Amino acid sequence: MMPRFHPPYISPSDTGTACFKATRRSLGYLEHSLGNEKMVVKVYGKAQAVCPQRVMHCLMEKGVPFELVHVDIDTMEHKRPEFLQKQPFGQVPYIVDGDLELFESRAIVRYLAAKYADRGPNLLGRTPEERAKVEQWLDVEAINYNPWAFPIVFNLFVLPIRGLPANEAEAGAAVDKLNKVLEVYEKQLSKTKYLAGDEFTLADLTHIPATRYIVENCGLSHLLDDKKHVKAWWEDITGRPAWKKLSSFVETGGSNFSP
Incomplete structure (x- = not known):
């Protein structure tokens, strides 16, 4: 949270x-x-x-x-x-x-x-094996992705809106860490269309809100754009009607x- x-x-x-x-x-x-x-x-x-x-x-x-x-x-x-x-x-x-x-x-x-x-x-996946993959990437989002996404959004988007100074050092460190996580995503997405396989699942859905602010409001779209498979994944999941x-x-x- x-x-x-x-x-x-x-x-x-x-x-x-x-x-x-x-x-x-x-x-x-x-x-x-x-x-x-x-x-x-x-x-x-x-x-x-x-x-x-x-x-x-x-x-x-x-x-x-x-x-x-x-x-x-x-x-x-x-x-x-x-x-x-x-x-x-x-x-x-x-x-x-x-x-x-x-x-x-x-x-x-x-x-x-x-x-x-x-x-x-x-x-959630149709089989125990598919469900396990979804759960795996849900954990990755919560443990490896969100801890870096949050300080980026908070420092580069939320604090400026409130008229408060950002912690540039914290934000910069988080950007570096998140970029490393996205490099892992790039490898995964070179093998599967979505994180947990070839169908959109909660594993993808949970990433969208914070990443949207990073891309659209924090000036960091290059984190995704310079990774071919991550960029294609992002365009796909944010193009969904819902x-x-x-x-x-x-x-x-x-x-x-x-x-």
Whole structure:
């Protein structure tokens, strides 16, 4: 997770009409409809934050209806006691799906991909062997990729937006480390179309939000562009319809969305 980048808060709501109107009047909602289905998942987070984007992208890939409950970062509502009862670490996102409350974005996307396996693309693999490969690269993203991606985004994108000075040394070291990780990716992607094989999975999906900011907002597109196979992979996964829909939603600040 990226606590400094996207701390959350809870906006109390229920599934009634009054809640729907209140949410719409506030900072927006995200609604998907599948026939006559009701919205089944609530995502507590901010549209622009990396980890909530992982979850929303997964839901869009699966065509699962959901509501985004906006998180107010600036007023630190993620530290309120009522929020900490749901997410004790004060981070986003967490979801409510029926009786289930779940936090940590990578755990959430695993859950959603398994629960809605019969919808949209298969994101977890079809066999134990395929699932193991997906899990392997999910771990790589969390352990080897994100620890360098986060300080880059935080120092070169988030802090400047807040009018605060970046730690250039920290950012520079992270760029060097991430470049080395991407060299490993280049070798892998010379053998397979996607990280875990020849189909798009969670292993690829989890990389997109942070990498998007690195490429588009941190002036570091060369990290991908100078690697033939990484560049082709990046263009492929960011060209997916679900990601394009999410990008459009993020640009609007999380107002309204219709599939």
